Amino acid sequence: MNKYLERVYNGLIKENPTFVLMLGMCPTLAVTTSAMNALGMGLSTTVVLIFSNLLISLFRKAIPNGVRMPAYIVIVASLVTIVEFIMKAYTPALAKQLGVYIPLIVVNCIILGRAESYASKNPPVLSILDGVGMGLGFTFGLTCIGIVREILGAGQLFGFQILSLKWYTPINIFVMAPGAFLVLAFLVALMSIVRQKMEAKGKPLAEPAGCISGDCAGCSMSATCSEKEKKAADAEEKSE
Amino acid sequence: MSELYHVSSSPHVRAKDTTSRIMLYVIIALLPTSIFGIVNFGYKAAVLILVSVASCIASEWIFNLIVHKKNTVSDLSAVVTGLLLALNLPASLPWWEAVIGSVFAIVIVKMMFGGLGQNFMNPALGARCFLLIAFAADMTNFTVDGYSGATPLALIREQGVGAVNTMNMLIGKTAGTIGETSAIAILIGAMFLILMGVITLRIPGTYIITFVVFISLFGGHGFDIDYIVAELCGGGLMLGAFFMATDYVTSPITPKGQILYGILLGILTGLFRIFGANAEGVSFAIILSNLLVPMIERITIPKAFGQVKEAKQHE
Numbered sequence: 001m002n003k004y005l006e007r008v009y010n011g012l013i014k015e016n017p018t019f020v021l022m023l024g025m026c027p028t029l030a031v032t033t034s035a036m037n038a039l040g041m042g043l044s045t046t047v048v049l050i051f052s053n054l055l056i057s058l059f060r061k062a063i064p065n066g067v068r069m070p071a072y073i074v075i076v077a078s079l080v081t082i083v084e085f086i087m088k089a090y091t092p093a094l095a096k097q098l099g100v101y102i103p104l105i106v107v108n109c110i111i112l113g114r115a116e117s118y119a120s121k122n123p124p125v126l127s128i129l130d131g132v133g134m135g136l137g138f139t140f141g142l143t144c145i146g147i148v149r150e151i152l153g154a155g156q157l158f159g160f161q162i163l164s165l166k167w168y169t170p171i172n173i174f175v176m177a178p179g180a181f182l183v184l185a186f187l188v189a190l191m192s193i194v195r196q197k198m199e200a201k202g203k204p205l206a207e208p209a210g211c212i213s214g215d216c217a218g219c220s221m222s223a224t225c226s227e228k229e230k231k232a233a234d235a236e237e238k239s240e
Numbered sequence: 241m242s243e244l245y246h247v248s249s250s251p252h253v254r255a256k257d258t259t260s261r262i263m264l265y266v267i268i269a270l271l272p273t274s275i276f277g278i279v280n281f282g283y284k285a286a287v288l289i290l291v292s293v294a295s296c297i298a299s300e301w302i303f304n305l306i307v308h309k310k311n312t313v314s315d316l317s318a319v320v321t322g323l324l325l326a327l328n329l330p331a332s333l334p335w336w337e338a339v340i341g342s343v344f345a346i347v348i349v350k351m352m353f354g355g356l357g358q359n360f361m362n363p364a365l366g367a368r369c370f371l372l373i374a375f376a377a378d379m380t381n382f383t384v385d386g387y388s389g390a391t392p393l394a395l396i397r398e399q400g401v402g403a404v405n406t407m408n409m410l411i412g413k414t415a416g417t418i419g420e421t422s423a424i425a426i427l428i429g430a431m432f433l434i435l436m437g438v439i440t441l442r443i444p445g446t447y448i449i450t451f452v453v454f455i456s457l458f459g460g461h462g463f464d465i466d467y468i469v470a471e472l473c474g475g476g477l478m479l480g481a482f483f484m485a486t487d488y489v490t491s492p493i494t495p496k497g498q499i500l501y502g503i504l505l506g507i508l509t510g511l512f513r514i515f516g517a518n519a520e521g522v523s524f525a526i527i528l529s530n531l532l533v534p535m536i537e538r539i540t541i542p543k544a545f546g547q548v549k550e551a552k553q554h555e
Binding site: 171172174176178182 | 334340348370375376
């Protein structure tokens with residue numbers, strides 16, 4: 001696997017923002033009442049993520065370290081405004097459904113997290129692919145939750161009635177707030193089982209293919225990283 | 241070596257109480273209520289009770305099988321959970337909804353947190369609240385003698401105390417869930433539990449007294465005996481106070497804590513009934529208080545014998 005594809009795989013499976021990194025929980029719990037909402041939210045976040053990664057990566061040498069957060073926020077907020085206007089123009093129904101959660105993409109921790117830990121340290125093409133992977137991973141996670149909640153809670157899938165109401169009584173709790181927590185918990189547990197099975201087979205998902213950031217303190221994989229100790233030893237040697 | 245010499249560490253004298261024995265007492269104490277429910281609501285109530293108990297036992301057994309744990313069905317706690325859950329359901333509920341409730345109670349509320357003794361809230365009540373939100377229409381459709389009607393609590397809320405017959409409420413000839421209607425049947429079971437030493441009056445007593453004080457102050461009827469008796473016998477208060485608030489796992493073990501817990505229950509129930517959106521509030525009051533139990537226990541740990549408060553340092 002080359003390093004470009006590796007980025008996409010990393011975002012989709014290995015460091016899936018919803019099921020593994022547990023980032024962006026607010027939209028995950030709030031807008032997954034139906035598969036369509038979840039997909040819409042996921043895709044709009046993906047678009048913002050790709051462009052913010054690209055821009056931040058391009059400007060990474062120009063942005064002074066001291067004011068990098070405000071700079072990132074300005075970039076992300078501008079992109080979100082554009083996405084919001086586009087959605088209001090072309091998918092008004094979806095925009096109305098998602099409501100305040102579209103402007104709130106600005107403060108989505110996945111976007112700032114990738115900007116800080118990846119795009120600000122890596123070249124543009126890799127950053128775009130990182131955005132694609134992370135965004136699709138987020139979309140995948142949200143849509144999974146949305147599908148389960150919509151089927152159980154309304155007997156529908158993407159708005160089509162797939163379970164006839166003649167014999168199926170929708171379990172309303174799944175389209176309400178408690179249902180989001182229940183479904184998320186079960187899907188995360190399911191993913192953990194899959195990861196454990198993979199590790200038992202000798203194909204660990206958690207191990208990074210190589211050191212990405214070079215900075216262990218800011219790395220999300222530092223808990224499971226095998227190179228961490230080596231790095232710490234190196235750092236000590238240097239300081240001596 | 242002779243077998244006469246048993247070398248063992250203390251304790252050498254043990255009480256005969258075991259989990260299954262206490263659970264058996266609770267089941268016996270629930271029998272009058274269950275029988276009355278079946279008489280009052282007909283065969284549907286019997287079916288619901290059997291279905292809930294059977295699915296609770298089955299889900300505990302299957303869960304233990306899947307996670308390779310020692311089977312715990314024989315401690316009878318699953319039977320008690322199933323029975324309590326059924327008594328908290330309206331008789332007209334479809335049976336498969338009771339199955340979903342039982343699976344939720346055992347698998348999600350109890351076994352996933354570590355089984356009996358580790359559950360953070362009463363499994364039967366957790367499941368009841370789950371069903372109440374999931375199937376709101378079925379859970380509030382109360383039928384008695386073939387026609388559906390409002391529960392006494394809803395009647396009091398809408399039309400005042402005059403709309404209900406307090407005597408009927410004592411005996412239990414009213415609409416409601418299978419087990420909550422008859423105050424007398426519940427009190428018979430509660431007497432048995434108190435006599436056998438399974439529960440003390442600390443939690444139910446403070447619960448009921450606090451509730452009476454609260455509704456006399458804020459209920460808008462003053463200290464009106466009819467109103468108070470109707471509020472006490474209506475809804476799940478009696479069943480909740482004696483059988484569910486006293487659950488060993490989810491109530492405080494310190495005596496002071498139990499009193500605090502009873503007061504909290506009384507205030508919450510009063511708040512939910514008088515100021516809440518629904519006429520009923522016992523189950524939400526109990527599961528909310530369940531969540532506060534660890535904190536209540538922390539602040540009410542009794543002093544060990546001989547322990548003295550650390551003297552304040554003089555400066």
